[in-house]
Amino acid sequence: MPFNCKPQKFSASIKAVDLGTGDKKVTLGGESVFPFYSFDGSEGNGAKVGVEISDMGLDHEPEAVKAYYAGCETMADIAKKAEAMEGADFVCLRLEGGDPNGADKSIEELVAVAKEVADAITAPLVVEGCKNVEKDGQLLPKVAEALQGKNVLLLSAKEEDYKAIGAAAGLAYDQKVGAESAVDINLAKQLNVVITQLGVKPESVVMNVGTAAVGYGYDYVISTMDRIKAAALSQDDKMLQMPIITPIASETWAVKESMATEEDAPEWGNLDARGVSMEVQTAAASLVSGSDAVILKHPQSVATIAKMIKELI
Amino acid sequence: MALTGIQIFKMTPKKNCKECGSPTCMAFSMKVAQGAVDISACPYMSEDALAQLSEATAPPMKTIKVGAGESEYSLGGETVLYRHEKTFVSKTRYASSVCTCMDDAAVDARLASVSNVDYERIGERMYTEMINVAYKAGDAAEKYVELVKKAAATGRCLILSCKDVEVAKAALEVCKDSKPVLNGADASNYEAMSAAATAAGVVLGVCGADINELYDTTAALEKLGNKNLILDVTADTIKATFANAVMVRRAALKDTDRTFGYPSIVNVAKLAKDDKAMQEALAATFTMKYGSIVIVEEMDYAMALPLYGLRQNLFTDPQKPMKVAPGIYPLNGADENSICLTTVDFALTYFLVSGELERSGVPVNLVISDAGGLSVLTAWAAGKLSSTSVSNFFLENVEDKIKSRKLIIPGKVAVLKGDIEAKLPGWEVIVAPLEAVQLVKFLKDMQANGQL
Numbered sequence: 001m002p003f004n005c006k007p008q009k010f011s012a013s014i015k016a017v018d019l020g021t022g023d024k025k026v027t028l029g030g031e032s033v034f035p036f037y038s039f040d041g042s043e044g045n046g047a048k049v050g051v052e053i054s055d056m057g058l059d060h061e062p063e064a065v066k067a068y069y070a071g072c073e074t075m076a077d078i079a080k081k082a083e084a085m086e087g088a089d090f091v092c093l094r095l096e097g098g099d100p101n102g103a104d105k106s107i108e109e110l111v112a113v114a115k116e117v118a119d120a121i122t123a124p125l126v127v128e129g130c131k132n133v134e135k136d137g138q139l140l141p142k143v144a145e146a147l148q149g150k151n152v153l154l155l156s157a158k159e160e161d162y163k164a165i166g167a168a169a170g171l172a173y174d175q176k177v178g179a180e181s182a183v184d185i186n187l188a189k190q191l192n193v194v195i196t197q198l199g200v201k202p203e204s205v206v207m208n209v210g211t212a213a214v215g216y217g218y219d220y221v222i223s224t225m226d227r228i229k230a231a232a233l234s235q236d237d238k239m240l241q242m243p244i245i246t247p248i249a250s251e252t253w254a255v256k257e258s259m260a261t262e263e264d265a266p267e268w269g270n271l272d273a274r275g276v277s278m279e280v281q282t283a284a285a286s287l288v289s290g291s292d293a294v295i296l297k298h299p300q301s302v303a304t305i306a307k308m309i310k311e312l313i
Numbered sequence: 314m315a316l317t318g319i320q321i322f323k324m325t326p327k328k329n330c331k332e333c334g335s336p337t338c339m340a341f342s343m344k345v346a347q348g349a350v351d352i353s354a355c356p357y358m359s360e361d362a363l364a365q366l367s368e369a370t371a372p373p374m375k376t377i378k379v380g381a382g383e384s385e386y387s388l389g390g391e392t393v394l395y396r397h398e399k400t401f402v403s404k405t406r407y408a409s410s411v412c413t414c415m416d417d418a419a420v421d422a423r424l425a426s427v428s429n430v431d432y433e434r435i436g437e438r439m440y441t442e443m444i445n446v447a448y449k450a451g452d453a454a455e456k457y458v459e460l461v462k463k464a465a466a467t468g469r470c471l472i473l474s475c476k477d478v479e480v481a482k483a484a485l486e487v488c489k490d491s492k493p494v495l496n497g498a499d500a501s502n503y504e505a506m507s508a509a510a511t512a513a514g515v516v517l518g519v520c521g522a523d524i525n526e527l528y529d530t531t532a533a534l535e536k537l538g539n540k541n542l543i544l545d546v547t548a549d550t551i552k553a554t555f556a557n558a559v560m561v562r563r564a565a566l567k568d569t570d571r572t573f574g575y576p577s578i579v580n581v582a583k584l585a586k587d588d589k590a591m592q593e594a595l596a597a598t599f600t601m602k603y604g605s606i607v608i609v610e611e612m613d614y615a616m617a618l619p620l621y622g623l624r625q626n627l628f629t630d631p632q633k634p635m636k637v638a639p640g641i642y643p644l645n646g647a648d649e650n651s652i653c654l655t656t657v658d659f660a661l662t663y664f665l666v667s668g669e670l671e672r673s674g675v676p677v678n679l680v681i682s683d684a685g686g687l688s689v690l691t692a693w694a695a696g697k698l699s700s701t702s703v704s705n706f707f708l709e710n711v712e713d714k715i716k717s718r719k720l721i722i723p724g725k726v727a728v729l730k731g732d733i734e735a736k737l738p739g740w741e742v743i744v745a746p747l748e749a750v751q752l753v754k755f756l757k758d759m760q761a762n763g764q765l
Contacts, residue, residue, distance in 0.1 A: 002529070003573075004568075005524070008563075037559060038556070214597070214619045214622050215619060218627075219631070219635075222601070223396055223397040256668060256671055267614065269613060273615040280597075282619065284594040285597045288602055289601070301590070304591050311552055312552050312555055
């Protein structure tokens with residue numbers, strides 16, 4: 001008796017969301033199967049890889065990342081080099097300098113950086129705030145306004161500030177809204193519900209359902225994404241059918257495996273190799289769980305994950 | 314196909330003798346249907362019914378044991394496809410590779426590297442559990458036997474990847490007592506390989522040119538009576554391997570196709586030869602998607618630290634949070650004169666807090682007391698984190714070891730400050746910020762102000 005393969009067919013699918021304009025435009029989502037289950041049906045547009053850069057420049061970056069951007073003097077230079085990275089589909093600008101507990105840069109200054117970066121590149125742009133809810137609530141609407149016509153994704157609208165960011169990005173300036181929740185399927189759904197109730201089209205929403213570095217409570221991340229994809233596809237839950245974007249680099253480069261120097265942890269070996277491994281493995285695990293896009297920063301991680309996605313689709 | 318309680322009940326003697334431990338035959342049947350009790354607990358089942366039932370009520374995926382002594386591992390036995398449905402039971406095991414195609418120096422270096430990675434993480438020992446010993450067709454049998462001997466000397470469980478029956482037999486002669494996996498059966502040699510594996514009493518690995526051939530060969534082996542198998546799902550491409558790994562597990566668990574109800578091997582070293590970063594990505598991928606054994610070229614700390622962390626997360630009970638052992642954890646070179654900071658034993662909290670403390674660079678004794686593995690607020694609400702629990706722990710376990718009398722408590726339980734001070738005479742209790750991420754600035758400020 002031959003093997004009787006029973007494909008898992010779903011009539012529902014993840015919404016396709018366009019980012020950027022022109023030739024380099026990318027589409028997130030569109031799949032009607034579980035991640036990489038191409039033997040079941042359509043993979044949609046395939047997962048995408050973004051390259052993270054920061055308004056704080058390169059001073060705090062790992063050595064190999066600094067080396068990649070050697071010679072870059074302005075944010076425009078850095079952005080151009082980022083979009084040229086092998087395997088890059090889009091660029092993600094993190095405006096971490098806006099943090100009131102950090103550099104506390106002014107909104108005008110940050111908007112100018114976002115504009116400089118957006119004008120320098122042709123690849124789609126994702127703009128991430130500084131994680132301070134109050135500041136982001138003011139900053140991201142201004143960024144949305146300044147970058148009109150570029151079709152950028154703004155990360156992120158949270159429970160506390162979704163009204164300001166959702167209305168500006170999703171309604172007034174026709175950008176894409178990132179909905180960020182804290183590793184819980186119900187919170188993710190609730191936020192999508194209230195954002196769409198503002199009048200934002202479901203096709204303009206991308207979810208960041210929260211993440212962690214592998215080993216750091218990553219069990220919750222796996223189960224949250226597993227359950228979201230299952231509800232979206234098998235139960236046709238329209239409020240969970242938004243594609244998922246996961247910022248990986250900002251998590252993985254902050255854990256001790258990626259930071260402890262070779263003097264501090266001699267048995268652990270090469271620091272750069274550890275950082276890449278943590279980033280690559282967290283990205284792979286996220287993609288297998290359901291991320292439609294991951295944001296990384298080390299050139300080797302970007303190339304490896306882009307290649308893996310290509311091999312799997 | 315799984316049977317319902319009623320179907321099982323029809324085959325019982327219906328005498329309600331209670332000898333099985335259940336009050337009635339009906340109750341017993343229901344428990345068997347749920348998998349809570351084995352059918353053999355009933356002494357009065359007819360042979361016929363027993364045969365029929367043990368087949369039908371057997372778990373969808375077999376648990377296969379490999380290795381011996383301290384290096385014995387259970388593989389498979391899974392009942393669900395997703396960890397949120399029920400706990401995954403047999404964690405993925407990792408193997409380094411050696412091959413007759415490598416020169417002696419490379420083999421020695423690789424085998425030496427196997428013992429390098431060995432550490433503990435939240436109560437679990439993390440190390441390279443297995444070694445894959447590959448035979449390159451055409452090489453001398455003696456060469457392979459020597460290589461197997463060398464690998465066996467490490468004490469690790471071996472996987473003999475060898476498709477030549479005679480060579481495999483020679484290798485089994487020198488290592489069969491350590492119960493290696495003989496990974497070598499395919500459509501052309503399965504009868505002889507099965508005989509060799511059975512004679513040596515070891516698990517047989519089966520592979521196929523595609524998933525249909527793998528299925529047919531496995532079915533043929535079962536027909537020969539060999540059900541001590543592992544399926545090597547590695548194909549020529551990453552894509553086909555991923556498809557095999559998922560389809561095999563899904564057929565077994567979702568469609569209860571028992572022919573595929575065995576653990577699996579994924580050889581990532583073969584799929585991404587010489588590409589270390591890709592092997593890392595794939596090792597993580599196949600840990601998530603159903604590899605019971607994942608073979609890499611070499612396991613080093615860079616690969617192990619994230620991989621074992623991922624595995625530890627993936628194989629936890631979704632209903633039981635991960636806990637760290639209570640105790641004093643000195644960070645940044647802290648000694649008995651360094652300040653104490655306490656939080657709960659929930660692993661996620663521990664990692665967040667210890668990570669931030671390490672970033673601050675300030676020497677701190679992180680004191681973890683038993684709080685039922687709950688987060689700060691939940692533990693407080695449940696009464697597991699209280700002024701009494703903290704003060705008792707400090708009186709019993711900390712006061713005689715630490716000279717500092719300053720204690721930082723979580724910002725979320727600032728309300729406990731007064732009570733703890735009352736119960737811990739001589740201690741100054743300081744309230745930390747609400748979020749772990751604010752600790753770096755908080756501690757640095759304390760240091761700058763000479764408060765430490």
